[in-house]
Amino acid sequence: MRTIVTTLGTDRVRRLRATLTVLLAAAAAGYVPFYFAPFQVFQLTMVLLYAVALSGLNLLVGFGGQISLGHGAFFAAGAYTAAVMLDRHDTGHLATLPVAAAGCFLLGLGFGVPALRLRGLYLALVTLSFAVFLPPLLKRLEPLTGGSMGLTVEKLQPPAWSGLAEDQWTYFVVLVVTTVALLLARNLLRSRVGRALLALRDNESAAEVMGVRLSLHKTLAFAWSAMFAGVAGCLYTWVIGFVSPDSFSFVLSVTLLAGLVVGGLASLYGPLLGAAFVMYVPSVSQDLDEAAPGVVFGLLIIAVMYVAPTGLAGLPGRVRGLVARRLPRPAAAPDRTPETGSPPDARPEPQAGDGPFATPGPADPAVVDAEPVGAPPRTEKE
Amino acid sequence: MLAVDGITVRFGGITALDGVAFTVEPGTAVGLIGPNGAGKTTLFNCLTRRCAPDGGTVRFEGEDLLALPPHAVAERGIARTFQNLGLFPRLTVRENVMVGAHSRGRTGHLAAALRLPRVRREERELRDQADDLLRRLGLADVADQPASGLPFGTLKRVELARALAVRPRLLLLDEPVNGLSHGEVGQFADLVRSVRQDFDLTLVVVEHHMGFVMGLCDKVVCLDFGRKIAEGAPEEIQRDPAVVEAYLGVAV
Ligand SMILES: Nc1ncnc2c1ncn2[C@@H]1O[C@H](COP(=O)(O)OP(=O)(O)OP(=O)(O)O)[C@@H](O)[C@H]1O
Ligand SMILES: [Mg+2]
Numbered sequence: 001m002r003t004i005v006t007t008l009g010t011d012r013v014r015r016l017r018a019t020l021t022v023l024l025a026a027a028a029a030g031y032v033p034f035y036f037a038p039f040q041v042f043q044l045t046m047v048l049l050y051a052v053a054l055s056g057l058n059l060l061v062g063f064g065g066q067i068s069l070g071h072g073a074f075f076a077a078g079a080y081t082a083a084v085m086l087d088r089h090d091t092g093h094l095a096t097l098p099v100a101a102a103g104c105f106l107l108g109l110g111f112g113v114p115a116l117r118l119r120g121l122y123l124a125l126v127t128l129s130f131a132v133f134l135p136p137l138l139k140r141l142e143p144l145t146g147g148s149m150g151l152t153v154e155k156l157q158p159p160a161w162s163g164l165a166e167d168q169w170t171y172f173v174v175l176v177v178t179t180v181a182l183l184l185a186r187n188l189l190r191s192r193v194g195r196a197l198l199a200l201r202d203n204e205s206a207a208e209v210m211g212v213r214l215s216l217h218k219t220l221a222f223a224w225s226a227m228f229a230g231v232a233g234c235l236y237t238w239v240i241g242f243v244s245p246d247s248f249s250f251v252l253s254v255t256l257l258a259g260l261v262v263g264g265l266a267s268l269y270g271p272l273l274g275a276a277f278v279m280y281v282p283s284v285s286q287d288l289d290e291a292a293p294g295v296v297f298g299l300l301i302i303a304v305m306y307v308a309p310t311g312l313a314g315l316p317g318r319v320r321g322l323v324a325r326r327l328p329r330p331a332a333a334p335d336r337t338p339e340t341g342s343p344p345d346a347r348p349e350p351q352a353g354d355g356p357f358a359t360p361g362p363a364d365p366a367v368v369d370a371e372p373v374g375a376p377p378r379t380e381k382e
Numbered sequence: 383m384l385a386v387d388g389i390t391v392r393f394g395g396i397t398a399l400d401g402v403a404f405t406v407e408p409g410t411a412v413g414l415i416g417p418n419g420a421g422k423t424t425l426f427n428c429l430t431r432r433c434a435p436d437g438g439t440v441r442f443e444g445e446d447l448l449a450l451p452p453h454a455v456a457e458r459g460i461a462r463t464f465q466n467l468g469l470f471p472r473l474t475v476r477e478n479v480m481v482g483a484h485s486r487g488r489t490g491h492l493a494a495a496l497r498l499p500r501v502r503r504e505e506r507e508l509r510d511q512a513d514d515l516l517r518r519l520g521l522a523d524v525a526d527q528p529a530s531g532l533p534f535g536t537l538k539r540v541e542l543a544r545a546l547a548v549r550p551r552l553l554l555l556d557e558p559v560n561g562l563s564h565g566e567v568g569q570f571a572d573l574v575r576s577v578r579q580d581f582d583l584t585l586v587v588v589e590h591h592m593g594f595v596m597g598l599c600d601k602v603v604c605l606d607f608g609r610k611i612a613e614g615a616p617e618e619i620q621r622d623p624a625v626v627e628a629y630l631g632v633a634v
């Protein structure tokens with residue numbers, strides 16, 4: 001009885017805390033464009049759109065256990081779809097988004113099918129070849145894509161009623177799209193479908209025995225993932241107003257993957273951290289060492305992976321774990337022993353003697369975060 | 383209920399199963415025994431479409447099981463556990479069990495992404511059902527913990543819970559008490575007996591622990607080098623000279 005009450009209590013507290021966090025984040029996100037200079041607002045806008053691409057990649061790599069070194073190409077496909085539509089057909093910005101999304105979804109579906117037969121390095125190689133092969137193709141298709149000169153199109157313009165500057169309006173539009181995209185990804189993962197994907201990642205044959213349709217979920221994971229990258233590319237065109245083959249070399253694909261790993265695989269907010277890394281670290285390393293920014297970038301990746309092997313998103317958990325290990329916690333010990341030592345058939349004791357805080361919650365978040373490839377998504381919140 | 387006939391599986395040079403045939407009647411528990419490498423796990427793999435036999439047929443309630451795609455087996459009401467634990471280590475115990483209910487869910491990708499009301503409802507139902515099962519098997523305490531890192535005996539029960547979440551009519555257990563301590567074996571046997579009763583299960587059990595098999599099963603099939611060498615009631619099998627020879631390597 002006591003445990004039930006306390007569980008309900010912590011549930012409500014947790015929900016309250018989640019609501020507060022969301023409200024605070026929303027307030028901060030709304031305040032930011034009025035506080036920072038236009039260039040900084042632009043940088044934040046880029047972080048948001050990279051976060052969309054990374055959360056797509058996260059679906060595939062972090063949660064799906066597959067790999068792609070070709071997401072820069074899906075990004076480019078989305079960007080060029082938007083640019084060509086704006087340049088040729090003058091469709092207006094909003095119409096480009098669903099087209100880029102649908103187009104990249106189908107493209108991803110097309111890649112998902114061969115991906116069923118390939119894994120690990122082979123899959124990496126095939127997707128990488130897509131990323132390598134796309135820029136020259138874009139150069140060749142000059143009548144449509146403007147060749148190596150690229151295409152210059154109109155950026156997003158704030159409508160008069162908004163009273164906002166261009167950078168602020170763009171920021172808000174991208175913020176809305178990013179929020180929707182991240183919500184979609186989160187919903188997907190916290191459902192039967194997401195569990196199927198995670199199960200396939202952890203143990204393919206057991207998942208199939210449980211009735212998970214391997215081909216369906218794996219190809220659709222690829223499609224969703226490509227769609228997110230395409231949407232990010234579309235936003236890129238809206239924000240930058242210029243696309244060229246050189247903006248989307250295979251280095252972009254590698255950078256995206258690196259950003260995801262640094263941010264934290266299989267973590268819900270890892271993509272945001274990774275996006276910040278992708279956005280800021282190259283320019284910071286440029287400042288540090290003009291001759292070879294790549295060296296600094298690489299060293300920083302190594303440094304982060306050394307300090308936080310589960311990515312930046314896993315860092316707080318690791319720190320908490322380390323602190324907990326340093327400080328002896330006398331209360332924790334009796335709490336634990338009956339569990340590990342209990343005979344298998346021991347009925348769940350209602351833990352009456354353990355005080356009001358002895359709830360069977362997620363016992364030790366640090367353990368979750370210490371997992372090699374990030375924590376299961378649903379254990380992080382709620 | 384289940385009719386296996388003339389199943390043959392070859393891996394390169396070795397014949398893992400050679401014309402094995404037996405039937406399982408509804409509501410019974412059949413033990414499958416045999417020395418290491420006899421082909422017991424391979425037989426389970428055929429039943430759950432993990433491997434395609436080179437010959438023979440498997441019928442489950444009249445339906446040709448070998449014509450089904452692998453993911454459809456669970457839907458028909460067949461679940462199994464794995465010899466070396468086939469859990470999803472990075473999912474929580476509850477999530478593991480909920481994956482077991484996968485074939486009973488309907489939510490597709492689009493509905494899931496939009497989190498439609500019916501998705502929420504289904505999630506809530508599956509979650510409640512999973513929690514019921516976890517309570518039933520004494521796992522409620524560890525529901526939110528990742529499967530990796532739990533004690534072995536607990537994991538064995540988690541795997542059983544996951545298989546039960548399929549709502550199977552036929553349950554295949556591959557060495558369920560392998561690696562458990564003496565006391566745990568007894569408890570697990572009681573557990574299997576009680577869920578068998580409550581969930582109205584038909585069982586096929588692979589196990590080297592003879593006490594467990596003989597105490598639980600109505601019929602025992604013995605394999606050796608892929609061939610069926612004996613079949614019958616537990617007491618007969620224990621006395622069968624071919625079985626004794628297969629296990630001890632000498633004629634008695
Ligand atoms: N995927 C495979 N590829 C090649 N050979 C295999 C494969 N699976 C099983 N075998 C072989 O088939 C034979 C039967 O193996 P199986 O695992 O079915 O035995 P088992 O009866 O389950 O033994 P144990 O009691 O040790 O679990 C063994 O010789 C094994 O080496
Ligand atoms: Mg075996």
